[in-house]
Amino acid sequence: MRWSNLFIPTLRDAPADAEAASHALLVKGGFIRQLHSGHYSLLPLGWRVHQKVENIVREEMDNIGGQEFLLPTMHPAGVWKRSGRWETMGEIMFRLTDRRHNELALGITHEEIFATVAAELSSYKELPQLWYQIQTKFRDEARPKSGLLRVREFAMKDSYSFDIDWDGLDKQFETHRVAYTRIFERLGLPAFPVEASSGAMGGKDSVEFMVPCPAGEDDVIICPNCDYAANVEKATARLESVDDGPPADTPERFPTPGIRTIAALEEAGAPAASQIKTMVMVADGRITLALVRGDHQLNTQKFIDATGTIELRPATPEETQTHLGALPGSLGAVGVIDLPVIADEALRGRTNMTTGANEDDWHYRGVDIGRDIAVGQWADLREVSAGEACINCGAALDTVRCVEAGHIFKLGSGYAETFGVTVSDADGVQRPVVMGSYGIGIGRNMATVAETHHDEKGLCWPVSVAPYEAVITVLKLDEATMSAAEELYDGLRAGGVDVLLDDRDARAGVKFADAELIGIPYRLTVGPKGLADGEIELTVRANGGNKRLSLESAVETVADAIAAERRG
RNA sequence: CGGGAUGUGGCGCAGUUUGGCUAGCGCACCUGCUUUGGGAGCAGGGGGUCGGGAGUUCAAAUCUCCCCAUCCCGACCA
Structure with missing residues (x-):
């Protein structure tokens, strides 16, 4: 195709609201335009x-x-x-x-x-x-x-x-x-x-097949030592056992004025790992208590998977007050028998735990979860975080977006x-x-390829998906230069190359910048200077490398290089 | 759905606080001349319901109210 006939509306500046690299570059390079939120025209x-x-x-x-x-x-x-x-x-x-x-x-x-x-x-x-x-x-x-x-x-x-x-x-x-x-x-x-x-x-x-990328939306737990890798919605990790000491005979209710957080309760003498965090969730309209260790976090997808819930949300403070008699910060499941209780496996068998007493400013200690809480279901509910020990080999896990x-x-x-x-x-x-x-x-x-294949000048498509595999940049539209360029163009097309002929009446800088922005893998520069020696210049987008080729050998060299890369 | 921000020509923005002449700038676009191996220069020119509606006022891009759209963060962290 001849660039002069193509609709490639490149922009000097990317739209201000494009944050992800692929978004900015695809718009700037004239690949896509937004119709409205979440709907794009492909140019x-x-x-x-x-x-x-x-x-x-x-x-x-x-x-x-x-x-x-x-x-x-x-x-x-x-x-x-x-x-x-x-x-x-x-x-x-x-x-x-x-x-x-x-x-x-x-x-x-x-x-x-x-x-x-x-x-x-x-x-x-x-x-x-x-x-x-x-x-x-x-x-x-x-x-x-x-x-x-x-x-x-x-x-x-x-x-x-x-x-x-x-x-x-x-x-x-x-x-x-x-x-x-x-x-x-x-x-x-x-x-x-x-x-x-x-x-x-x-x-x-x-x-799931994951590609590391900051614009992504999934957190993946990976082991740097073995091949363990899992979505955080699924990942598990080894957990050190906690020594609870001799179990108390009975839960003891004690005053905790003003204490509303795990951290505050920890300062008052109850280690977070010995607290039971009680989350009030509304699962398909049903108030449900989800229990995790004080220093752990609930992963809602795990909750959903474990319970078959369709719609899940945290309860409002009003709902919490109505069903448990206290506000968040003083909640617990001790003695709760009228609501479903689902507990994280990390709490199984634990004793001497501290948790809210369902009255503001009061907690229980000495709680034996098996004895004092009517757990209806045990499940893996907690979210694994970086640094925990791999379930397979024990190495410290990493998390990758x-x-x-x-x-x-x-x-x-x-x-x-x-x-x-x-x-x-x-x-x-x-x-x-x-x-x-x-x-x-x-x-x-397509966007993910753009995310992973770009630099400060623009996109760098792999040959396998590049909109054109090569671009012939014509620096002067006189007859001699154009006819050399046309010859290359015909040769490459005959050789099965997707080639773009930049025959626009524009300055060299503009043509170079546009070719780089839209990320064409190979650029053949045809200008009077090179032609004087019977040569053109080949520039590789991905690494900036360039060399001069004789006019005669150019087609074969470029076609061969592209054919070698085409299958990816 | 909650929070934050933004809507002024194709793109990037100024002007809004404190209402006031014909709504400006850069890029892009058109015409001409010059230039021509890394986003040219000069001269001339075209293009705007200032997101929409209602209101206040002699006068609204600017103030008030309502609505809409778009972007970002969050939507478990007790």
């Missing part, structure tokens, strides 16, 4: 990158036997009501009504829809199947942010596997893990797999049962199929 440059990312994903899915579909993105409510997610998806799902007053939804994912199609499967002989699509998803995010990293409308590759048994699912899951690893390699993303929460719909193994670039998990047979996806097995018995679900956000990956 020609952006669309080319998007399509390249998409094609890499498509190739790798086809490689493992995936069959591409395209399912509707507008769905009747009934399908979602059938799976129960009409309710459980809550406000994240866009809903609308048609002229006949039918309820509809815009797809946030497509388990239900693929399951309705899969209902036609009838024999184990048809299995396994691997189906996927690259389709727009809609999610009414509470807070869209950071350009393409978190949006309300985005393309996602979602695939679903159908097997006769868990062994088959395990194989497809493993196949996906390998395919995803390939995809991220080709995108140039330093993604690594971590254990993750699979969310409310259950499922067994859940693996990451972008979730992909997610694979084992669904099991839940949807198959609901939607009647059953097949006859070898014995003629009807069995629900076993499903897996696998997702990669296209736009998010």
